[in-house]
Amino acid sequence: MAKLKAQKAPQKQEKKPQLKKPKVGELFTSRNRTLFAIGIVVMLIGYIALDMGSITLAPILLVAAYCVIIPIAIVARGKKRPKKLGTKKKAEVS
Numbered sequence: 001m002a003k004l005k006a007q008k009a010p011q012k013q014e015k016k017p018q019l020k021k022p023k024v025g026e027l028f029t030s031r032n033r034t035l036f037a038i039g040i041v042v043m044l045i046g047y048i049a050l051d052m053g054s055i056t057l058a059p060i061l062l063v064a065a066y067c068v069i070i071p072i073a074i075v076a077r078g079k080k081r082p083k084k085l086g087t088k089k090k091a092e093v094s
Contacts, residue, residue: 029078031076031078032073032074032076033073035069035070035072035073035076036070036073036074038069038073039065039069039070039073040065040070042061042064042065042069043061043062043065043066043070045061046058046059046060046061046062046064046065047062049061050062
């Protein structure tokens with residue numbers, strides 16, 4: 001004798017808003033990469049100046065690279081492009 005499972009009424013599942021996960025290529029734009037490269041170059045110049053015995057220029061360059069340029073390169077976002085005014089979706093036209 002087969003046991004019948006009591007069938008429950010199907011429940012409506014509420015859709016939770018999903019956050020868009022950015023693709024790996026979209027995380028860092030060319031602007032971010034350029035700023036990061038500038039930070040690395042400034043850092044290298046700072047270490048070279050430190051090796052030469054500079055006690056004023058080297059710390060300024062290293063602080064600028066570590067505390068300003070590289071964090072800006074990580075945090076900076078690209079500008080959002082405004083939507084064109086003349087374009088509308090088909091659903092909006094009707």
